[in-house]
Amino acid sequence: MPEPYWPKDRNAYTLRMAERNRTIVRVRCAYCKRVAYYHPVDLMEIWGDVEVDDLMHKMRCEAGKDHGNMDVRCISPSAEEMQGMKIRRLTGIVLTRRPVWSEKGSRGTGPPTPSPSIRSARSSRRETPSP
């Protein structure tokens, strides 16, 4: 296994620095032990140049949203180790449309109202949300 790589000041270690150091981001679910590897540049595409430590709160396990925080580390695998690693690459980002409601005269958050999920502008035309 590649050795985990931690810089001296881990609080200031961002994805851009991880990319500059040619490290790979290893994300592991402590709950179900799933492991995935990412290029820092792909994660930057999603969250920007955030601190690597912040990813443990931002990323969620695909096997279950209730799996808690991820174990996120930067690793420097050797060329040999890289060959056996399946690194996930970002192929696209899907933007979902989410309705935001407000009612005249009401301030703050009221009781929860059903909000339909809208996949795209085209498919949502027929399912017009009722107020």
Ligand SMILES: [Zn+2]
């Ligand atoms: Zn999990």
